[in-house]
Amino acid sequence: MTTATPPRQLHLNVNILHSGFVPSAWRLPGSDPGAFIDVHHYTRVAQIAEAAKFDAVFLADNAAIADQIHLRPITAIEPTILLASMAAATSRIGLIATASTSYNEPYNIARRFASVDHVSAGRAGWNMVTTADLASARNFGRQEVPDHQQRYARAGEFATVVKRLWNSWEDDALVADKATGQFVDAAKVHPILHQGSHFAVHGALTLPRSAQGHPVLVQAGGSADGLQLAAEHAEAVFTASTTLEESLAYANKLRAAVRAAGRPAGSLKVLPGLTTIVGATEAEAVRRRDELVDLIPWEYNVTRLAGILGIAPDRLHADQPLPDHIELPAGGNGNHTFFHATLSAGRRDKLTVRELVRRLAGGGGHRVVVGTPEQIADDLAHWFASGAADGFNLMPDVLPDGLQDFVDGVVPLLQRRGLFRTEYTGSTLREHLGLARPPRH
Numbered sequence: 291m292t293t294a295t296p297p298r299q300l301h302l303n304v305n306i307l308h309s310g311f312v313p314s315a316w317r318l319p320g321s322d323p324g325a326f327i328d329v330h331h332y333t334r335v336a337q338i339a340e341a342a343k344f345d346a347v348f349l350a351d352n353a354a355i356a357d358q359i360h361l362r363p364i365t366a367i368e369p370t371i372l373l374a375s376m377a378a379a380t381s382r383i384g385l386i387a388t389a390s391t392s393y394n395e396p397y398n399i400a401r402r403f404a405s406v407d408h409v410s411a412g413r414a415g416w417n418m419v420t421t422a423d424l425a426s427a428r429n430f431g432r433q434e435v436p437d438h439q440q441r442y443a444r445a446g447e448f449a450t451v452v453k454r455l456w457n458s459w460e461d462d463a464l465v466a467d468k469a470t471g472q473f474v475d476a477a478k479v480h481p482i483l484h485q486g487s488h489f490a491v492h493g494a495l496t497l498p499r500s501a502q503g504h505p506v507l508v509q510a511g512g513s514a515d516g517l518q519l520a521a522e523h524a525e526a527v528f529t530a531s532t533t534l535e536e537s538l539a540y541a542n543k544l545r546a547a548v549r550a551a552g553r554p555a556g557s558l559k560v561l562p563g564l565t566t567i568v569g570a571t572e573a574e575a576v577r578r579r580d581e582l583v584d585l586i587p588w589e590y591n592v593t594r595l596a597g598i599l600g601i602a603p604d605r606l607h608a609d610q611p612l613p614d615h616i617e618l619p620a621g622g623n624g625n626h627t628f629f630h631a632t633l634s635a636g637r638r639d640k641l642t643v644r645e646l647v648r649r650l651a652g653g654g655g656h657r658v659v660v661g662t663p664e665q666i667a668d669d670l671a672h673w674f675a676s677g678a679a680d681g682f683n684l685m686p687d688v689l690p691d692g693l694q695d696f697v698d699g700v701v702p703l704l705q706r707r708g709l710f711r712t713e714y715t716g717s718t719l720r721e722h723l724g725l726a727r728p729p730r731h
Contacts, residue, residue, distance in 0.1 A: 420445050600616070
């Protein structure tokens with residue numbers, strides 16, 4: 291007698307972007323302008339997501355003031371500090387944060403995320419990014435951004451070292467035998483003795499393996515180098531695609547690369563970013579989107595869009611299409627993911643700059659769905675069934691209100707269709723994502 295394979299279910303994370311994804315979210319009457327530095331704001335959002343049985347919360351990060359701080363809040367608090375606070379305020383939801391491989395060292399990152407993993411009883415994940423902005427480079431004593439290929443070569447070695455550190459203790463190394471007095475079997479704690487092109491790390495880590503083995507490794511780069519890094523190391527990938535066709539093509543390419551790297555395709559989850567704007571009617575949702583976009587200063591829109599495309603702001607004219615001959619920023623040394631997604635959105639439908647800004651709700655690159663709970667549930671279900679997504683990294687328009695709207699309206703519809711859990715069946719992030727506990731290598 292064979293056991294039937296359980297049906298696939300969606301994975302849902304919420305990206306806690308301070309007051310919300312839309313740059314003007316902080317200006318709404320019910321929003322708190324100080325939310326970006328208020329730990330209680332983050333824990334409240336995490337608790338709402340946990341009550342809805344989300345897989346995880348996610349925190350982005352920047353190593354510099356990378357946005358127009360005179361017009362909107364920015365990512366400010368170091369994210370693993372927030373993860374520790376959210377771990378104390380929750381019990382089941384996963385906890386993922388971003389840390390750069392360009393401006394950190396492997397031992398510090400391995401120790402920091404392993405610590406969160408222990409504090410949370412196996413709920414941590416690390417989103418590795420390579421960081422392509424000049425402001426961050428200058429904060430770490432560099433006058434230019436390291437070359438794209440160099441950044442990814444460092445990132446690959448960085449991930450290798452971190453995983454070796456996470457595995458430097460055997461599972462039964464911690465003895466804690468009160469009768470004999472032996473605390474650790476030191477023969478089962480192994481220096482990694484790494485000597486590479488970018489790092490020399492002796493090890494071992496100061497921490498044993500966690501309840502889930504080690505933190506889930508997440509990646510978010512869409513370039514060819516990013517795809518290869520994901521294929522070799524990542525267990526979940528956050529993507530940016532504005533159409534189902536783009537997302538499906540990228541997901542298939544990524545799954546093929548995973549298989550070529552000798553890993554089963556199911557060992558990696560594809561999670562496109564998705565902004566949701568929910569209304570009781572479609573007209574109400576559109577009106578909410580328009581009110582939010584109209585609150586964004588035009589100066590902000592033009593500067594941000596120009597920055598993503600790597601062109602001078604004076605090349606953008608509100609009621610004209612995007613200019614011709616836009617090349618990858620910095621000769622290919624910029625952010626490939628958001629460049630391609632934003633340019634594709636503008637070119638595909640021949641949008642004017644003003645129309646593109648409205649389509650993206652003032653953001654850059656991620657897809658925005660505006661509609662009723664039923665329309666949004668249908669959209670998610672269609673992408674999921676097609677294989678274009680294993681789930682979504684949600685970026686509600688306003689926090690916490692936009693998340694609550696999604697939880698109250700969309701989640702019950704997904705649950706009734708059997709597409710999303712009604713209760714947690716595991717306690718670790720790996721169990722939520724359907725990932726096996728990794729054996730120690």
